[in-house]
Amino acid sequence: MADPRPDLSTSTAGIRSPNPFWLASAPPANSGAQIQRAFEAGWGGAVWKTLGVPIQNVSGRFGGHAIRGVRGAGFNNIELITDRSLEVNLREIAETKRLFPHNPIIVSLMVETEEEWREIVGKSIDAGADGLELNFGCPHGMCERGMGSAVGQEPRINERITSWAVKYSTVPVLVKLTPNVSDIVPHGLAAKRGGAHGVSLINTIKSIISVDIDRFVPEPRVAGLSTNGGYCGSAVKPIALHMVAALAREKDFGLPISGIGGVSNWRDAVEFILLGASTVQVCTEVMLRGYGVVEDMVDGLEEYMRTHGFSTIDQMVGKAVGSFREWGDLDLNHETVARIDAGSCIGCQLCVAACHDGAHQCIHPQESTRVPRVDETECVGCNLCQIVCPVPGCITMEEVDNGFPPATWNQFLHEGRELRPKKGAH
Amino acid sequence: MQPRPPQSRSESAFDDYKLPLLRDAAVAEANRCLFCHDAPCIKACPTAIDIPQFIRKIATGNVRGSAATIFDANILGMGCARVCPVEVLCVGACVYNELEQPPIEIGKLQRYATDIAYDQGWRFGEAGPPTGKRVALVGSGPASLAAAHELRRLGHACTIFERRAVVGGLNSTGVAPYKMRADRAVAEAEWVLAIGGIEVRTGMEVGRDLTIRELEGGFDAVFVGSGLGADSRLGVAGEDLAGVHGAVAWIEAMKLGRVDVSSVRRAAVIGGGNTAIDAVREVLGLGVPHVEMIYRGTRERMSGYAHEWAAALSEGAHAEWEAVVTALEGDRCVERVRCVRVDAQRRPVAGSAFTVAADLVILAIGQSRLGELLGALDGIVVEGGLIRTDAAGFTGRPKWFAGGDCTNGGKEVVNAAAEGKRAARAIDAAISGKGHAHG
Numbered sequence: 001m002a003d004p005r006p007d008l009s010t011s012t013a014g015i016r017s018p019n020p021f022w023l024a025s026a027p028p029a030n031s032g033a034q035i036q037r038a039f040e041a042g043w044g045g046a047v048w049k050t051l052g053v054p055i056q057n058v059s060g061r062f063g064g065h066a067i068r069g070v071r072g073a074g075f076n077n078i079e080l081i082t083d084r085s086l087e088v089n090l091r092e093i094a095e096t097k098r099l100f101p102h103n104p105i106i107v108s109l110m111v112e113t114e115e116e117w118r119e120i121v122g123k124s125i126d127a128g129a130d131g132l133e134l135n136f137g138c139p140h141g142m143c144e145r146g147m148g149s150a151v152g153q154e155p156r157i158n159e160r161i162t163s164w165a166v167k168y169s170t171v172p173v174l175v176k177l178t179p180n181v182s183d184i185v186p187h188g189l190a191a192k193r194g195g196a197h198g199v200s201l202i203n204t205i206k207s208i209i210s211v212d213i214d215r216f217v218p219e220p221r222v223a224g225l226s227t228n229g230g231y232c233g234s235a236v237k238p239i240a241l242h243m244v245a246a247l248a249r250e251k252d253f254g255l256p257i258s259g260i261g262g263v264s265n266w267r268d269a270v271e272f273i274l275l276g277a278s279t280v281q282v283c284t285e286v287m288l289r290g291y292g293v294v295e296d297m298v299d300g301l302e303e304y305m306r307t308h309g310f311s312t313i314d315q316m317v318g319k320a321v322g323s324f325r326e327w328g329d330l331d332l333n334h335e336t337v338a339r340i341d342a343g344s345c346i347g348c349q350l351c352v353a354a355c356h357d358g359a360h361q362c363i364h365p366q367e368s369t370r371v372p373r374v375d376e377t378e379c380v381g382c383n384l385c386q387i388v389c390p391v392p393g394c395i396t397m398e399e400v401d402n403g404f405p406p407a408t409w410n411q412f413l414h415e416g417r418e419l420r421p422k423k424g425a426h
Numbered sequence: 427m428q429p430r431p432p433q434s435r436s437e438s439a440f441d442d443y444k445l446p447l448l449r450d451a452a453v454a455e456a457n458r459c460l461f462c463h464d465a466p467c468i469k470a471c472p473t474a475i476d477i478p479q480f481i482r483k484i485a486t487g488n489v490r491g492s493a494a495t496i497f498d499a500n501i502l503g504m505g506c507a508r509v510c511p512v513e514v515l516c517v518g519a520c521v522y523n524e525l526e527q528p529p530i531e532i533g534k535l536q537r538y539a540t541d542i543a544y545d546q547g548w549r550f551g552e553a554g555p556p557t558g559k560r561v562a563l564v565g566s567g568p569a570s571l572a573a574a575h576e577l578r579r580l581g582h583a584c585t586i587f588e589r590r591a592v593v594g595g596l597n598s599t600g601v602a603p604y605k606m607r608a609d610r611a612v613a614e615a616e617w618v619l620a621i622g623g624i625e626v627r628t629g630m631e632v633g634r635d636l637t638i639r640e641l642e643g644g645f646d647a648v649f650v651g652s653g654l655g656a657d658s659r660l661g662v663a664g665e666d667l668a669g670v671h672g673a674v675a676w677i678e679a680m681k682l683g684r685v686d687v688s689s690v691r692r693a694a695v696i697g698g699g700n701t702a703i704d705a706v707r708e709v710l711g712l713g714v715p716h717v718e719m720i721y722r723g724t725r726e727r728m729s730g731y732a733h734e735w736a737a738a739l740s741e742g743a744h745a746e747w748e749a750v751v752t753a754l755e756g757d758r759c760v761e762r763v764r765c766v767r768v769d770a771q772r773r774p775v776a777g778s779a780f781t782v783a784a785d786l787v788i789l790a791i792g793q794s795r796l797g798e799l800l801g802a803l804d805g806i807v808v809e810g811g812l813i814r815t816d817a818a819g820f821t822g823r824p825k826w827f828a829g830g831d832c833t834n835g836g837k838e839v840v841n842a843a844a845e846g847k848r849a850a851r852a853i854d855a856a857i858s859g860k861g862h863a864h865g
Contacts (some may be wrong), residue, residue: 068457068485069453069454069456069457069485070457346521346522346524346525347462347466347521347524348460348462348463348521349462349463349464350460350461350462350463352463352464353461353463365463365464370466390460390525391525
């Protein structure tokens with residue numbers, strides 16, 4: 001009998017969604033027509049582009065970071081919150097809810113005074129919002145006006161404004177956190193104290209995407225000048241994963257998380273979910289390739305769940321959090337060495353250059369063959385050769401039984417456990 | 427400026443069969459390069475261009491640096507990018523072949539960087555401080571051009587003697603036009619000569635317009651890069667019929683002038699080397715509907731490259747394998763080729779005679795060798811018509827060096843470029859009193 005189809009439906013803070021893929025509050029979620037097309041394409045939910053006092057944007061809003069010829073591997077923007085009138089946005093929210101009653105619309109908000117918060121929370125809920133997301137993260141333009149990341153970087157202000165929104169809201173409230181802080185945990189806890197039902201993170205990272213080296217001005221250029229923007233796209237995923245995991249494993253936190261930051265495909269989404277997110281939000285990949293990318297996200301996630309024996313998203317959420325520890329809890333006596341499979345080696349010797357110049361000088365060319373030799377007595381098991389090897393499976397990191405029982409740094413310090421002799425430290 | 431090939435040439439009918447890369451495609455391909463350590467592609471290149479390095483520079487947009495890397499190793503890098511059989515050299519050595527993935531398009535990337543260098547008018551390599559020494563170079567093909575350029579970097583004055591009106595040697599007269607046309611080859615020669623201090627005397631044939639003694643007496647060293655001679659003949663009846671041509675002569679006529687194949691319905695090319703395959707593809711490209719290659723051996727044993735024959739086949743070529751020509755027949759003009767099958771030992775098979783209809787026959791069975799001219803000089807050994815040299819290009823007779831086809835019997839342009847440059851270093855050592863003296 002075929003496996004039953006996994007259930008992709010999920011919820012974050014009680015906001016139910018047919019799948020974990022939400023459009024993030026950003027240009028792809030700017031209007032009703034766009035979000036309706038996104039729902040038709042298969043997106044589970046959408047966080048409506050931030051409502052507030054409509055702003056005026058600049059020409060020259062986006063910049064891309066290319067890595068080895070891959071354009072848009074990183075991305076930044078200096079666009080602000082919605083530039084459309086509140087009435088139009090609210091009308092389109094209501095219309096979209098009517099057309100897609102099962103797809104959650106979370107309305108992102110950013111205003112200043114308690115009275116403004118009371119008013120816009122009420123109007124958003126009246127229009128049909130399934131949840132609210134408080135934009136405490138925007139790192140450009142809005143923060144200069146005392147909003148966005150200016151709020152997110154001050155736990156007391158974060159807590160106070162969160163409490164206003166929660167007070168006036170009848171739907172779940174998510175606080176969107178800025179990564180432009182040294183430690184995310186106090187900010188997540190501040191949102192919790194304010195009464196938030198969940199958090200979403202990360203917002204964009206303060207950045208200069210590039211400099212036009214002919215005109216001597218950073219990008220994007222606006223009449224010969226530029227400003228810092230918010231960095232996003234695939235390149236920020238490692239930072240986002242860390243911040244999501246940091247909150248997920250914080251004992252005093254415990255709120256649901258909507259993960260954001262470089263989610264470009266189902267695989268990225270799985271990683272966020274395993275580190276504690278119950279939904280993920282996507283912007284850059286849609287900006288680069290359109291709404292159609294969700295088809296593979298849904299297919300890929302479903303196939304992953306099927307092959308890994310998950311029948312619900314809930315079973316996956318946080319599954320990798322427990323294995324994320326402090327460095328001092330890692331086993332120093334665990335030993336691996338690189339092994340090169342001569343049969344699949346193509347003789348490029350990238351591992352030789354990497355090991356000699358970037359690691360511990362233990363992979364050597366041989367006279368008779370292009371296949372290099374690993375000096376296992378010197379190999380520290382750093383993984384660099386495996387990372388540069390272009391042949392899948394050719395270099396493996398093999399565990400060595402050195403006879404030493406496990407011993408972490410903390411165990412060494414506090415219990416006097418014996419550490420194995422160091423390798424490569426000469 | 428060197429004399430140009432005439433405007434009206436049959437070869438103008440050909441466009442490049444391998445299309446150039448546009449910027450984005452070049453950058454994407456460059457980014458695929460693994461930047462191998464001790465890279466096999468470099469070892470496969472006779473001029474040892476640092477291929478991973480020039481490719482990396484394309485990837486980062488440092489095209490000038492990329493071109494500098496190429497031209498520092500091989501000043502004929504623009505032409506070689508087009509005419510090199512990369513499939514059996516650098517590209518054939520790419521480690522991606524081991525992975526059964528498409529190898530890096532090294533030739534196209536080299537063309538990308540070098541074409542931009544030419545378009546931008548960038549120049550690489552400066553003349554060294556004058557040494558007062560003078561070197562004569564016989565022939566203006568790739569070997570002599572590479573030698574002269576390197577000699578100029580070392581500060582020696584150069585004079586090139588070229589028997590034709592057009593410089594470039596086989597690059598101008600012999601390269602398949604779908605790889606590089608004569609005007610581009612002449613432009614390349616000019617670009618190389620722009621280093622200055624190289625006098626080019628066209629219409630000057632050694633043995634006719636100047637003597638060997640004059641060369642030896644008038645210069646501190648002589649580099650012989652005279653290539654090979656006229657097309658070999660079959661030695662069968664009917665070889666002088668109209669419509670029968672030697673391949674090298676016919677190709678030169680097609681490249682530097684006009685050949686008329688408008689009335690040719692069927693052509694036959696005799697031979698199984700790369701010149702034969704070139705001729706097949708050229709005749710096909712000029713619109714002759716049926717072209718038959720007739721080769722005495724098997725497909726597996728032909729010296730022409732497999733990838734070239736595969737291309738010819740895809741263009742509609744036909745072949746008769748293990749067939750030897752016994753006569754060319756016709757009434758004034760050739761009409762058919764009479765053949766007989768041979769066995770593995772090339773012995774005729776009784777009763778196997780047959781004919782191939784052809785109103786154009788091109789003989790691509792090799793070229794005569796010119797070494798005899800020098801054979802009379804003490805200390806120079808000529809073997810099988812080829813000038814014998816040591817690994818550095820020294821002939822054994824003081825002052826005399828040689829390289830390219832006249833020593834190797836007919837290899838690639840890139841081999842000639844490498845041998846010319848190597849000989850230049852040896853000449854420098856000899857006439858400057860550096861190292862072991864050959865002067």
